[in-house]
Amino acid sequence: MTDDRLDGDGQGRDGTAARDAGDGGTDAPTNDGQRFDRLPGTADDRVVAGRATRREVVDWWVDRFGLEAATFDSHTFWEKGAGKVWAFAGDVDSPAGVEGLGMTFLRTRQKHWKPTTNAVQRFGRAATRNVVVLEEADATAFLAGETTEPAWDGDWGYLVAAHDVAGGVEPIGVGLYVHDELRSRMPKGRRREP
């Protein structure tokens, strides 16, 4: 997989490789999709190839949506499942045998990282850019999973789709803006027909 954010680093440093590999440790450590592994702080700490770092994850939310970096000060980040990053409002030493840790938060290990619907609903209220505020008819269509064509002259890519409700702008979910249209990325189980 080529990912321009991650190219050029990620090969293990010997001492810690064996621990992460869990298989004798001569090969470079790889991601074990069944287990929660803490994200390394920065690229220098990275042992498992391709794994996002804490700094990259926080920077991504800051760059993309203008959140304060401090938003995530009390969260720890974990990878379980290929590229699936979880945000946990606390810490545990070694969460072996744990099925879930906080919320699934961001999909990495792909060219364009993608926030989850739940993360956008939870943290997107504080976003200051890449938020498209939909008219009510479009908001309803978006919730049903439909593609809409809202007025938008900002970036393409993943946006927070929001609407005005009960006196404030509230995120609904993630939209992919390409070719002058907004494709709803509401997961099937979260869609609602009007």
Add this chain to the structure above:
Amino acid sequence: MDPLARYDPLVDDPAAFHAACDRPLPSVVRVNGLEATPDRVRRAFDEAGVGYEPVGWHDGLFRLADDVSPGNTWPFVHGWVYGQEEVSAVPALALDPEPGERVFDSCAAPGSKTTQVAALMDDRGLLVANDNDLGRLSALRANVERCGVTNVAVTRRDARNFSLSPVGGERFDRALVDVPCSCEGTIRKNPDALEAWSLDHVEGIAGVQTAILGRALEVTRAGGTVVYATCTFAPEENEAVLHHALEENDCDVVDFELALEHAPGVTEWRGESYDDAVRRAKRVYPHHNDTGGFFCAKVEVGA
């Protein structure tokens, strides 16, 4: 025979009790304080023309009009509300957790109380949500995430021998023990809840409840709080389970505030008598407040 008739000697007004059990229950939503205020939820319901009324004893609970299906409203989509039976909001209030604590929810799925406890903790500290049913755990995960909760660690263990090691090894400050039960009190919601009722089942499940409560007491620190709850009337599953816990453990049943009308725990039942402390448990009958039936006790672990 109607299994509920066995409780006639316990209730103040058997006719009202049976009449209430035959009435359907309104749907109720609880405001998720992590994502919205009761005011904002009201405003969203008003904008959408959704009928609701406050319950009176708790400002974060609304009874919805009959024609409303809460899952299709914006407040639900945004994680501002959780569809939850009114009385089922009681145990988390009795538990009264603080932000930053370590809290255990031994039988957590599908998460109505987990999400309420997380909100009372302001999403800070550690909340371990456990259940042994894989299918129900996925509903729990979805509900926790929809409510924007990030301080939950989900485990799939038998609560009777829950191990602390995956979650740091340290004992909990509080535990919520919302056990599987014969569900007699949900009859208004599930009219066939009593179809499979038998005394054997009641007694069998009481054994499971006793073991789950016993383990929760063990994994809670000295001076900590354990709340035991069921949605059933059977003293075999309620006071008898507490009585056993009091005999086996250094703990006491303590009082807690409850603004709903209720009755004290019973100390005599079918030739058995229970420790006087179980009187501090609370029984909520359907005719008391026009809700489902419920039992809740707050237990303090000996220091």
